[in-house]
Amino acid sequence: xxxxxxxxxxxxxxxxxxxxxxxxxxxxxxxxxxxxxxxxxxxxxxxxxxxxxxxxxxxxxxxxxxxxxxxxxxxxxxxxxxxxxxxxxxxxxxxxxxxxxxxxxxxxxxxxxxxxxxxxxxxxxxxxxxxxxxxxxxxxxxxxxxxxxxxxxxxxxxxxxxxxxxxxxxxxxxxxxxxxxxxxxxxxxxxxxxxxxxxxxxxxxxxxxxxxxxxxxxxxxxxxxxxxxxxxxxxxxxxxxxxxxxxxxxxxxxxxxxxxxxxxxxxxxxxxxxxxxxxxxxxxxxxxxxxxxxxxxxxxxxxxxxxxxxxxxxxxxxxxxxxxxxxxxxxxxxxxxxxxxxxxxxxxxxxxxxxxxxxxxxxxxxxxxxxxxxxxxxxxxxxxxxxxxxxxxxxxxxxxxxxx
Numbered sequence: 001x002x003x004x005x006x007x008x009x010x011x012x013x014x015x016x017x018x019x020x021x022x023x024x025x026x027x028x029x030x031x032x033x034x035x036x037x038x039x040x041x042x043x044x045x046x047x048x049x050x051x052x053x054x055x056x057x058x059x060x061x062x063x064x065x066x067x068x069x070x071x072x073x074x075x076x077x078x079x080x081x082x083x084x085x086x087x088x089x090x091x092x093x094x095x096x097x098x099x100x101x102x103x104x105x106x107x108x109x110x111x112x113x114x115x116x117x118x119x120x121x122x123x124x125x126x127x128x129x130x131x132x133x134x135x136x137x138x139x140x141x142x143x144x145x146x147x148x149x150x151x152x153x154x155x156x157x158x159x160x161x162x163x164x165x166x167x168x169x170x171x172x173x174x175x176x177x178x179x180x181x182x183x184x185x186x187x188x189x190x191x192x193x194x195x196x197x198x199x200x201x202x203x204x205x206x207x208x209x210x211x212x213x214x215x216x217x218x219x220x221x222x223x224x225x226x227x228x229x230x231x232x233x234x235x236x237x238x239x240x241x242x243x244x245x246x247x248x249x250x251x252x253x254x255x256x257x258x259x260x261x262x263x264x265x266x267x268x269x270x271x272x273x274x275x276x277x278x279x280x281x282x283x284x285x286x287x288x289x290x291x292x293x294x295x296x297x298x299x300x301x302x303x304x305x306x307x308x309x310x311x312x313x314x315x316x317x318x319x320x321x322x323x324x325x326x327x328x329x330x331x332x333x334x335x336x337x338x339x340x341x342x343x344x345x346x347x348x349x350x351x352x353x354x355x356x357x358x359x360x361x362x363x364x365x366x367x368x369x370x371x372x373x374x375x376x377x378x379x380x381x382x383x384x385x386x387x388x389x390x391x392x393x394x395x396x397x398x399x400x401x402x403x404x
Contacts, residue, residue, distance in 0.1 A: 003082065003133075003331060003394075004272045005131075005393055006393065008131065008388070009127070009266060009332070009387070009391075010332075012131055013386055015126060016123045016127070016383065019043065019369075020123050020383065021101060021106060021382065022117050022357070023047055024099065024106050024115060024116060024315065024377075024382065025099030025106060025108075026095060027043060027110065027118065028108040028109065028115060029099055029108075030043055031083070031109075032081055032082055032110070032201065032381055032401060033082055033083060033084065034082045034146045034149035034296070035145075035146060035149065035298060035299055036079045036299055037299050038062065038145050039060060040081050040115075041143055041299075041384065043057070043142075043329050043358070044081065044118060045064055047122050048064075048066040048125065048179065051122060051126035052126060052129045052130075053066045053067060053068055053125055054067050054068055054069040054070070056146060059157070059161075059162050060299040060300060061204070061300060061302050061304060062144065062298045062299050062302070063145055063154050063158060064142065064143035064163075064356070065142055065158075066122075066125065066143075067138060067141075068125050068128055068129065068134070068138075068139045068141070069134050069135070069138050069139055069393075070139070071135060071136035071137040071138050072136055073137040073138070073167050073171070073393075073400070074137070074138045074140065074167050074352055075137055075138070075392070076140045076141075076164070076166040076170070076304065077121050077140070077142065078140050078144070078169060078170070078171050078351075079117040079118035079121060079142070079143060079144070079147070079172045079173075080113070080143075080144045081109075081114075081143045081144065082145055082146060082147055082148045082149070083113065083114075083115075083148065084113075085109075086147050086373075089279075091373045094108075094276075095108075095226070096375075097109060099140075099260065099316050104378055104379050104380065105376040105377065105378055106377055106379060107310070108375065109120065110375070111376055111377045112369050112370055112374050112375050112376060113369075113375065114173055114174075114363075115171065116149075116172075116174070116364040116365050117174075117364060117385065118143060118172070118264060118383065119382055120172065120364055120381075120386040120389060121141045122141065122383075123386045124387075124389030124390040125390075127387075127390035128390050129395070131329065133390060133394060135394050135397055136171060137395065137396075138267045139178075140302065144158070144347060145298070146298055147346075149296060150306065151310055151346060151347055151349055151350075152306070152310055152347050152349040152350030152351075152353070153294065153306050153350070154347065155169075155350035155351045155355070156304070156306055156355070159351070159357070160208070161304075165357075166357055167379075167400075168324075168357065168360075169195055169348050169351040169359040169363075169364070170360055170362060171351075171359070171361040172324075172363040172389075173342065173346060173363045173367070174363045174364065174366055174369075174377075175340070175342070175361050175363045175367070176365070177363075177364065177384055177385065178337055178338075178339065178340050179311075179325045179337045179361070180360065181314060181315040181316075181339060181341060181360055181361075182233065182314030182342075182345070183312075183313070183341050183345060184233050184234065184265055184312055184345070185269070185310050185311045185313070185349060185353060186262065186263060186264050186265060186309075187263045187271045187309045188260065188261065188263070188292055188308035189261040189263055189274065189282060189290070189292065190258055190260055190261070190287075190291075190292055191258065191259040191291065191357070192256060192257075192260065192288040192366050193209035193212050193286075193289050194209060194214070194255070194288070195208055195210075195253070195254065195256065195260075196253075196255060197212070197247065197248060197254060197255035199248075199251065200252050201245075202382070203253050206255075208254065208255055208284060209245070209254065209257035210245050210254060213259060213284075215242065215255045215283045216259070216284060216287075217243070218283075219281045219282065219283045220238055220239075220240055220259075220261065220281070221240075222279060223238055223281065224237055225285050227266075229266060230267035232267070232314065232341060233266045233267050233312065234275060234343075235264070236269050236300070237264040237287075238264070238274075238278075238328075239262045239318075240259055240260070240264045241260050242259070243257070243258075243259055243260075244257070244260075245257045245258075245296035246256050246355070248399060250373055261278065261334075265312045266284065266312065270312055271291060271307075271309040275289060276326075279363075291307050291308055292309050293306065293367075307344075308347035310345055310353065311349055311354060313353040313359070317339060320358075321359075321360055322360060322400055323399050324392070324395055324396040325362060326339070327341045327395050328388060328391045328392040328395040328399075329362075329388060331391055332388065332391050337362075342367060345366060346361065348361070350361070362388055362389075363385060363393055364378070364381030364382055364384070365377035379383075
């Protein structure tokens with residue numbers, strides 16, 4: 001399947017560039033950390049309606065669902081609408097919420113992670129409507145919430161509660177315009193060490209759990225060095241990301257100390273195996289070990305919790321969805337894309353990892369600039385991604401029909 005008039009298609013995509021940049025700058029100017037996405041959702045919905053989407057709605061959790069078409073095959077594309085914060089404002093060389101345009105880039109918090117993908121999806125919808133690229137498919141463009149706090153949570157809600165079961169999902173997280181087919185999973189682990197508090201003037205009267213945490217931290221560091229690796233996904237990792245003690249006073253020995261661990265899971269690793277490895281460390285003897293549960297309310301006030309376990313997922317390179325993504329790229333570029341995987345985690349942990357819906361990624365920008373003070377996205381990538389998203393549905397239909 002190819003685009004019937006590629007020259008017209010390319011011309012229409014190039015004509016969207018100024019609007020794409022303006023829309024992305026508008027989005028960057030709206031702060032929207034997890035649980036506070038209401039304003040950015042409203043702005044995206046306004047743009048969807050302006051360019052001609054057939055339907056837009058916001059579900060009870062606050063996820064935005066835009067629709068084009070009403071065919072039998074359901075294709076969903078996702079961009080999370082929340083961002084991380086800016087950290088220390090003095091680290092930034094420019095206003096992180098201004099959406100600076102310079103040297104062919106849009107700069108600012110959320111420019112690459114993940115509002116560029118949203119801008120390109122919305123204008124792909126415009127191209128589909130304008131060029132008559134509809135077919136026997138329903139395209140749902142999703143603006144999901146709370147991903148930075150709890151990746152996958154919004155998609156658990158969408159797939160379990162919204163009554164939608166897609167045939168495939170395309171994630172628009174940054175891939176540098178490559179086709180990605182998976183990433184390592186992760187699990188958050190808390191280790192609680194209990195001691196006995198006392199006045200710090202006589203520490204021998206108590207039992208300081210911070211001192212017992214010290215050798216355990218070194219054991220965790222050593223564990224990281226011996227974790228297994230996978231040829232495609234890479235190595236499993238573990239890192240201590242927080243140490244916290246509970247003390248009644250700064251002049252008292254604490255009665256408890258907790259470690260927070262970030263455990264990245266490569267192929268074959270699971271929640272159970274990761275927890276068992278920590279439990280087996282000598283320094284963890286007698287410790288309480290748990291996988292915490294996320295239960296923060298969304299900006300609508302709805303609570304929809306999940307354990308902080310995000311499974312590893314990989315789609316085989318021979319899968320029809322990967323073939324379709326490659327074919328869509330080739331149909332508009334005349335060459336095959338690179339195929340790879342993310343280093344970080346995405347909503348694919350739910351769409352495919354937990355719910356089994358075939359999922360791939362294709363997005364504008366570089367993964368490496370996410371969460372950084374140099375966050376930016378090439379303007380060229382915005383147009384290229386919009387072309388891909390507009391071409392994908394018809395190519396997917398043809399590929400699935402051919403390969404089954």
